[in-house]
Amino acid sequence: MPHVKRLFLSLLLVSLMGCDGEDGTRSSGPEPTTSPTQVASPSPSPPPLVTAPPSPTLASACPNEIAVRSDESLRNGGSVKGDVDGDGTHEEVWAVVDDEGGPGCVGFLVVRRADDSLLSTALPFETLFGTFDPRVHALVDLGPLAGYEISAFVGRGASTEFLALYAVSGDTVVQLKINRRPEPERSVFGTYGSVGHLSAIDCVEGHLVVSTAVPSGESVEYRVKRLGYELQGLVLARTGPPQRDRVDADELSGYPEFVSSPLGSCPQA
Numbered sequence: 001m002p003h004v005k006r007l008f009l010s011l012l013l014v015s016l017m018g019c020d021g022e023d024g025t026r027s028s029g030p031e032p033t034t035s036p037t038q039v040a041s042p043s044p045s046p047p048p049l050v051t052a053p054p055s056p057t058l059a060s061a062c063p064n065e066i067a068v069r070s071d072e073s074l075r076n077g078g079s080v081k082g083d084v085d086g087d088g089t090h091e092e093v094w095a096v097v098d099d100e101g102g103p104g105c106v107g108f109l110v111v112r113r114a115d116d117s118l119l120s121t122a123l124p125f126e127t128l129f130g131t132f133d134p135r136v137h138a139l140v141d142l143g144p145l146a147g148y149e150i151s152a153f154v155g156r157g158a159s160t161e162f163l164a165l166y167a168v169s170g171d172t173v174v175q176l177k178i179n180r181r182p183e184p185e186r187s188v189f190g191t192y193g194s195v196g197h198l199s200a201i202d203c204v205e206g207h208l209v210v211s212t213a214v215p216s217g218e219s220v221e222y223r224v225k226r227l228g229y230e231l232q233g234l235v236l237a238r239t240g241p242p243q244r245d246r247v248d249a250d251e252l253s254g255y256p257e258f259v260s261s262p263l264g265s266c267p268q269a
Contacts, residue, residue: 093139123154134152135153201257
């Protein structure tokens, strides 16, 4: 977002994980800087993958998945095109919503390959937020996988939006999990917020940085927590312990992620 003040005045965070949990809504990373973020180009060829536990079980448990993923009338939001499987051709990515689907089978993320074959995975978040409004946000390069990763909004609260990250691995669409956490909801990231609680996620100096900022009592200071992650195969691995700072409100713009969240500094398709 171009202006931090806009976040303070207009947004209200609905925190999914809680301020003090070790989760994807707070971040540790490099010291605050206003210098441009260094980013990398999409990797030209896939490295050996670290095998994370992808969850085809949830997708295969949805009897409506095959039918709804090809139903144009169920598309939610627009689509984004780019190379998400590393084959050098552009795929199309979108979300669908089937209001008649069972638990965990209401929303799906869909990928159409160049040969018109479809891949998909369930977005099992319909009961976790005030509004379930899944849609594709962007295709971003987090490295080192070939092609781009998929950023998808999976819900929103009063003023906070929540996103999850996905990658195509073979013939499977896999959610990128924090440190191999099995529960999908534990690898969801907040963005935006209000003067009472801000969340941000972006690429900063080659790492994915996830941050929160909370007012410190009655003062104008904010307690900032940052976590850094790097993509190791299909796992979002911590790069170090949390970074914790106390800063004045007008110093929050020194943290790049609060200026360009969500993922505005990451290379995009």
